[in-house]
Amino acid sequence: MISTKVVSSLKSALLSVFVVFAVSACSAQAKHHESMHEKPKQNIVEIAAGNPDFSTLVAAVKAAGLVETLQGKGPFTVFAPTNEAFAKLPAGTVESLLQPENKDQLVAILTYHVVPGKVMAKDVVGLTEATTAQGSVISIDTTNGVKVDNANVVATDIEASNGVIHVIDSVIIP
Incomplete structure (x- = not known):
């Protein structure tokens, strides 16, 4: 049987991974959104x-x-x-x-x-x-x-x- 401590640690690790992915995705989306609204630089x-x-x-x-x-x-x-x-x-x-x-x-x-x-x-x-x-x-x-x-x-x-x-x-x- 898996101990409560191991399950708790596993949950924390998975939550941390999820948060990192979510923040990365939001950051990438924000950069994409910014680049779509940038004015073209060439005439x-x-x-x-x-x-x-x-x-x-x-x-x-x-x-x-x-x-x-x-x-x-x-x-x-x-x-x-x-x-x-x-x-x-x-x-x-x-x-x-x-x-x-x-x-x-x-x-x-x-x-x-x-x-x-x-x-x-x-x-x-x-x-x-x-x-x-x-x-x-x-x-x-x-x-x-x-x-x-x-x-x-x-x-x-x-x-x-x-x-x-x-x-x-x-x-x-x-």
Whole structure:
């Protein structure tokens, strides 16, 4: 038979282990909760520059002279075409747009991908159009997924310190 003293010691040990686990779990949960509410540290340009899928977009933003603007306070919503999206354009289009003599056209195309303000995915669902930084209106269709003009939104809510990025699979042209 197990003595009362051993049972009591075993209960104390188990209670101690339980308390340690409970405190650890609460601490981990609190850290996770804090990190979910931290403001992103990188701006839109820094996030794009850090992702190899956006190297063509970053080159275009640099050629257009929009780096400083998109690093500004914002907030901005950027519908960011991937390298694959740029590759869908007719051969030679990207190279031509990157030439200094085509800077105005490049600026118009890139600012057509930017909506002033921070529009999260949950907000896009309620919209049918949005006015871009370029001044034109883009159409938004949420019938089957989300489309901005003719581009599918393939990733959403990449938060930056000065706005949000939604990834699209085609370049949209004003």
